[in-house]
Amino acid sequence: MNDRFLRALAREPVDRTPVWIMRQAGRYLPEYRATRARAGSFVTLCKTPELACEVTLQPLARYPLDAAILFSDILTIPDAMGLGLSVEEGVGPRLAKPVRTRADIEKLGVPDPETDLRYVMDAVRLIRRELHDKAPLIGFAGSPWTLACYMIEGEGSSSFARAKALALDDAATMHKLLDVVARSVAAYLAAQASAGVQALMVFDTWGGLLAPDMFGEFSLRYLAQIAQSLQIHNVAKSIPLILFSKGANAHLEVLADTGCAALGLDWTIALGDARTRVGHRVALQGNLDPAVLHASPDAIRREAKRALDSFGPHPGHVFNLGHGITPDVKPESLGVLIEAVQDLSRRA
């Protein structure tokens, strides 16, 4: 198997820097849009293992990527808790039954991954079979804070003021919610590992919206709880965990202390500076600005080189964007980037 990605996460030497792309199975690909149209809805695409498998594999057929990532959504857990997920084209995800009161939150239980999220586990098993060890498969979940934001608001928000107000006014209730979500995420990730994923990633998309004290109390604490739970259950020994707290570069040192294997980075920090700050505790994944893919091939190559040079000739770098690839990128542009990373990082 191509194990560059796993070796880089273990901070072992590799022949060239591994690369995969957040949201690589996504709307910028015409073949994805075709499958998505066939599925009828985004949620059906997620919930049908054959279709989820199909779109997971599409970018690997097109590009020489070093990892596949399960096609799914971070809101599968709230959906399995009974909140009712739908995703409207161009509007974003919506939960029909947001949680607003302590009573709402006390009713929530930890979903059983093999029954309540069976479709995800079936997708993982199918993808592993169909991948034929061409590349490792990454499983993922949303962070407790990020999921709690959606569960309270019922939809996306620029400020998640309702979620923050609950945290400020009734921290005990917010912790109750975050704890049940964190236990659900840990169980879900452990089950994905049992089903066959070879690395795990937690997306803390909204952690960076928190003031520093609140980040520690309401986001970081539960990321650490998940990392520790995976260690206790012996998952973390063999399955590396990547934490990605977008917009939270002020907190890299404490994120690196959670026991994760790697940190995902957005593009607002130089890779070399991040490496200096976290030392050799963790590998780093990232971090090209997705907007670079709107520039010319020359600029894409130049920026890829800048990122590789910034990290330097050390082990422990997984190349990626600093956020998901956007639907309006030309597939050829991603091809240019991947080729550049592979050419420029090849060890003599």
Add this chain to the structure above:
Amino acid sequence: MNDRFLRALAREPVDRTPVWIMRQAGRYLPEYRATRARAGSFVTLCKTPELACEVTLQPLARYPLDAAILFSDILTIPDAMGLGLSVEEGVGPRLAKPVRTRADIEKLGVPDPETDLRYVMDAVRLIRRELHDKAPLIGFAGSPWTLACYMIEGEGSSSFARAKALALDDAATMHKLLDVVARSVAAYLAAQASAGVQALMVFDTWGGLLAPDMFGEFSLRYLAQIAQSLQIHNVAKSIPLILFSKGANAHLEVLADTGCAALGLDWTIALGDARTRVGHRVALQGNLDPAVLHASPDAIRREAKRALDSFGPHPGHVFNLGHGITPDVKPESLGVLIEAVQDLSRRA
């Protein structure tokens, strides 16, 4: 005159921490909505000095604020350059004629503030008269990078990928645009000072979207150009300049070196940490998360205290939110915050 705000910007001792609120003349106030409805459109409200004066003064009639801020919009400069500003309710600003090519950019000239932006200067003069020295008046402009983003895209964007692609593909053309905008901003701010504003603020709303190298080249450089231009023209001697680069806390030290009097801060950094990093070079303005205003009075008071304690008993703090107040805040909640800041910061 109540000069607490100006004394704090000069890092002189004050009897209590001065406070004003970004977007204090805004949609959360019923009296603002009434004037706005009377104006018919947001742009008419901006362009009619009597109405701009009326809404500028509204929050000062309601709250014991330590500064007024000119009611206007950062896109007055692109509008004066001929790009055609409109603002649709619930959609945001739109420029009818975005600039996309070098030829578009070469056609742009520096607007003459007293003719092309006469309505702003008239508003400043009228507001100063009507304020009766109750509080100092702040004038403002958008940063060159932020204005360039809007001028290229023609509207708001989550990524401003088109603006970034131009910067990456044709830096010379982007610099041509940023330079003409920076000269326009400097002339505009100097004219506002001549017309009577007593402090100036530059809003670099989208600086934090840039990777570190690009921030230095495309945002910081032009903020420094404006600060230096104001010094050369002897404006900065008497009229302090506040720079606010949202999401750019990684760059506080270099922002403090531009020659500005103060830095605005968003809420993702502790005030005490920011103060440690910039030392006594500049005053600091901020930085409560606007979402705190959705919490209970007790939580609002507690978070105000936390911010004041974080800054500590030093001169050089202007209390504000870390971003503009949102339309859904109850006016009473802002009253609670202002009272808390004034009570808790009173020197013995």
